[in-house]
Amino acid sequence: MKSSVVLALSLSLSAAAQAGAETALTLDPDDIGGVVTSRVGAEAGVWVIAETTELGTRFAKIAVTDEAGRYVIPDLPKAHYRLWVRGYGLVDSPKVAAEPGQKIDLQAVVAPSLSAAAQYYPPIYWLSLLKVPGREKFPGTGASGNGVPENFTSQEQWLDLVKTNGCGPCHQLGNLATRAIPASLGHFDSSIEAWRRRLQSGQGGTAMINGIARLDSPDGGQLALFADWTDRIAGGELPHETPPRPSGVERNIVVTVHDYADAKHYLHDLTLTDKRKPTVNPYGLIYGATELGSDDIPVLDPVRNTKSLLPAQLRDADAPSSLLANPVIAPSPYFGNEALWNSKFNAHTPTMDSQGRVYFAAQIRSPKNTPDYCTKDSPLRSAQLYPLPAKPEGFVGNARQVSVYDPKTKKWAFIDTCFGSHHLNFAEDKSDTLFLNNVGQGELAVLGWVNTRKFWETGDSAQSQGWTALVVDTNGDGKRSEDYNQPGKPIDATKDTRVPYGLYSVASSPLDGSVWGSNLTFPGYAVRVALGANPPETALTEIYKVPSPGYGIRGADVDRNGVFWAALGSGHLASFDRRKCKGPLNGAGAEKGEKCPEGWSFYPLPGPGFAGAPGAAETPYYAWVDQHDILGLGPNTPFATGNQSDSLHALVNGQIVELRVPYPMGFYAKGVDGRIDDPSAGWKGRGLWTTSGNRTPFHIEAIDAPAPGAPGKTPETYSAPLVVNFQLRPSPLAH
Numbered sequence: 030m031k032s033s034v035v036l037a038l039s040l041s042l043s044a045a046a047q048a049g050a051e052t053a054l055t056l057d058p059d060d061i062g063g064v065v066t067s068r069v070g071a072e073a074g075v076w077v078i079a080e081t082t083e084l085g086t087r088f089a090k091i092a093v094t095d096e097a098g099r100y101v102i103p104d105l106p107k108a109h110y111r112l113w114v115r116g117y118g119l120v121d122s123p124k125v126a127a128e129p130g131q132k133i134d135l136q137a138v139v140a141p142s143l144s145a146a147a148q149y150y151p152p153i154y155w156l157s158l159l160k161v162p163g164r165e166k167f168p169g170t171g172a173s174g175n176g177v178p179e180n181f182t183s184q185e186q187w188l189d190l191v192k193t194n195g196c197g198p199c200h201q202l203g204n205l206a207t208r209a210i211p212a213s214l215g216h217f218d219s220s221i222e223a224w225r226r227r228l229q230s231g232q233g234g235t236a237m238i239n240g241i242a243r244l245d246s247p248d249g250g251q252l253a254l255f256a257d258w259t260d261r262i263a264g265g266e267l268p269h270e271t272p273p274r275p276s277g278v279e280r281n282i283v284v285t286v287h288d289y290a291d292a293k294h295y296l297h298d299l300t301l302t303d304k305r306k307p308t309v310n311p312y313g314l315i316y317g318a319t320e321l322g323s324d325d326i327p328v329l330d331p332v333r334n335t336k337s338l339l340p341a342q343l344r345d346a347d348a349p350s351s352l353l354a355n356p357v358i359a360p361s362p363y364f365g366n367e368a369l370w371n372s373k374f375n376a377h378t379p380t381m382d383s384q385g386r387v388y389f390a391a392q393i394r395s396p397k398n399t400p401d402y403c404t405k406d407s408p409l410r411s412a413q414l415y416p417l418p419a420k421p422e423g424f425v426g427n428a429r430q431v432s433v434y435d436p437k438t439k440k441w442a443f444i445d446t447c448f449g450s451h452h453l454n455f456a457e458d459k460s461d462t463l464f465l466n467n468v469g470q471g472e473l474a475v476l477g478w479v480n481t482r483k484f485w486e487t488g489d490s491a492q493s494q495g496w497t498a499l500v501v502d503t504n505g506d507g508k509r510s511e512d513y514n515q516p517g518k519p520i521d522a523t524k525d526t527r528v529p530y531g532l533y534s535v536a537s538s539p540l541d542g543s544v545w546g547s548n549l550t551f552p553g554y555a556v557r558v559a560l561g562a563n564p565p566e567t568a569l570t571e572i573y574k575v576p577s578p579g580y581g582i583r584g585a586d587v588d589r590n591g592v593f594w595a596a597l598g599s600g601h602l603a604s605f606d607r608r609k610c611k612g613p614l615n616g617a618g619a620e621k622g623e624k625c626p627e628g629w630s631f632y633p634l635p636g637p638g639f640a641g642a643p644g645a646a647e648t649p650y651y652a653w654v655d656q657h658d659i660l661g662l663g664p665n666t667p668f669a670t671g672n673q674s675d676s677l678h679a680l681v682n683g684q685i686v687e688l689r690v691p692y693p694m695g696f697y698a699k700g701v702d703g704r705i706d707d708p709s710a711g712w713k714g715r716g717l718w719t720t721s722g723n724r725t726p727f728h729i730e731a732i733d734a735p736a737p738g739a740p741g742k743t744p745e746t747y748s749a750p751l752v753v754n755f756q757l758r759p760s761p762l763a764h
Contacts, residue, residue: 064097067136075119076691085330152202157203164184166184167183278681289750297318297378348393350372409495447494467532476499500570504522580598603632
């Protein structure tokens with residue numbers, strides 16, 4: 030049930046909210062407040078931004094005006110601030126000096142033209158102008174036919190690559206940096222050639238070239254779509270829709286933004302508490318992961334508002350650098366030929382245990398140092414049943430293992446896993462089992478785990494770990510066969526069947542201890558693993574294909590009722606509820622994932638779509654469930670990252686609530702975490718935290734950028750990655 034507090038947070042303006050608007054505006058000594066008006070009257074649903082550079086990091090706090098145009102920015106650290114108004118339909122007001130405790134009325138500036146107003150729109154409004162291939166173009170017939178590569182059988186498959194599993198996972202599309210060709214890139218005879226050159230730029234050139242190679246035909250037919258997009262925008266074409274201003278409960282959101290690390294090293298995600306018990310590490314340090322970017326761990330002190338770098342440690346000095354796979358092919362318009370991504374640590378997702386220790390999916394060694402206990406001759410039962418390669422030749426699935434940092438002792442520990450690590454989550458069990466996905470597919474498609482209680486007692490990596498192949502009960506007897514069918518081979522109906530659909534996300538269900546994950550194979554699958562009494566021998570897998578209208582699964586999570594939630598490139602937040610399944614989930618054909626389409630539900634995300642294609646142009650990277658009602662929208666509230674919308678999307682009572690970050694433009698979340706610092710402090714003692722985690726932090730709007738959303742003038746002024754905090758107060762004026 031929703032709490033009485035949550036029930037009061039109506040998504041429309043209730044009579045109680047209207048009555049509250051008549052109350053007097055009051056301020057504490059650490060607040061700034063006032064009234065925002067323009068030449069057309071009171072400005073409701075616009076943002077007031079207070080920013081300072083006098084603390085240990087760029088600090089900005091943002092509040093939304095109520096229906097009378099009033100605002101309160103609460104709990105500001107002592108400093109000198111610049112204060113201004115930003116909102117849809119406006120251009121930024123002049124920045125005025127402000128200090129906490131002041132009442133300052135502000136004059137908003139109505140945009141003089143649609144073009145001026147559109148510069149503040151989220152990227153999705155610009156991205157939706159891209160003319161994608163129509164349904165009549167599929168299946169593709171190649172360069173000599175309709176220009177669409179023959180491997181694309183549907184429009185959805187093409188969009189999946191552009192939005193969810195190709196371009197979109199690394200950076201925003203539609204922001205100022207991508208919807209225009211920078212003059213510094215050089216002169217080109219055609220926009221197609223300009224795009225071909227820009228995709229070679231900088232540290233990400235290899236990934237971008239490989240990505241477009243999957244999409245484009247040799248004559249550049251698909252690249253012409255992007256060239257046409259930027260040409261039309263350069264010629265003055267504007268978004269066809271206008272974003273709505275925050276309304277209802279969205280006006281109660283307070284956003285705080287900090288810089289983290291620096292513009293040269295992007296941030297993937299962060300951790301600050303134990304997801305199972307979010308009161309762990311109250312008011313404590315926040316730890317980030319820079320993936321390929323650097324060997325430094327960004328650390329934010331949210332109380333002192335300072336940032337620092339913690340040097341990562343590796344077990345083996347000969348671990349390979351990320352630079353080997355990401356050479357600079359052509360100069361970047363931002364950093365020239367400078368090689369930025371040079372990490373051996375290569376930390377992806379961090380998570381925290383009940384003791385405040387931070388676990389990283391990270392590289393600790395070279396592949397050539399893979400331990401012998403991974404092979405079939407190992408005493409480990411997991412290895413005997415499903416050995417993993419011990420030699421580096423052809424073994425690309427174990428680029429990361431597990432590193433653990435203990436802030437109390439300042440010491441590192443290393444867990445050398447046979448399986449690769451990518452995402453990781455703890456189970457609610459006596460062993461404090463840490464489940465990890467191996468991002469590899471095919472033979473490397475396994476679920477791995479570490480008994481962390483045993484590891485801390487013994488220090489033995491081998492005896493503390495296990496893994497299992499993903500085996501589906503296709504003979505229908507309810508247990509796992511000792512011998513099973515292999516993927517792509519003829520099916521023996523008397524045996525079970527191994528599937529090659531490795532997990533991308535990983536989450537442990539509090540309901541029954543099963544482990545859930547997403548698989549990115551188009552159109553996407555939900556994967557469930559029931560471990561049984563002896564997981565290497567007893568674990569059984571179920572897979573559920575994403576049905577129409579959904580496609581393009583990426584990040585996913587599980588709520589406390591065992592419901593699986595996923596972010597979809599089709600422009601949906603989707604759920605799979607196994608309790609809704611009507612028929613048997615095992616038996617013949619179970620390996621195809623088509624047993625329970627009725628278990629899926631789809632919730633459209635807001636924003637415009639591409640012409641001729643259903644759904645929003647949104648490309649959500651990950652999903653996260655607020656199991657413990659940390660924010661205040663209710664327990665088990667699912668979130669999808671709004672990667673093209675500068676926002677998070679929350680599903681509340683069947684409707685999407687948007688948690689927007691209007692400044693700096695370029696917010697792109699990957700991981701989400703939430704913490705309760707003080708259970709007795711109400712909304713002030715809790716909040717959600719996330720990163721702006723794209724690989725191009727220099728695309729984020731910088732302080733004093735030359736234009737809204739511009740990355741800045743010089744490398745010294747480019748924006749660093751962001752850490753963003755969301756709090757939900759009971760009204761827009763609460764303080």
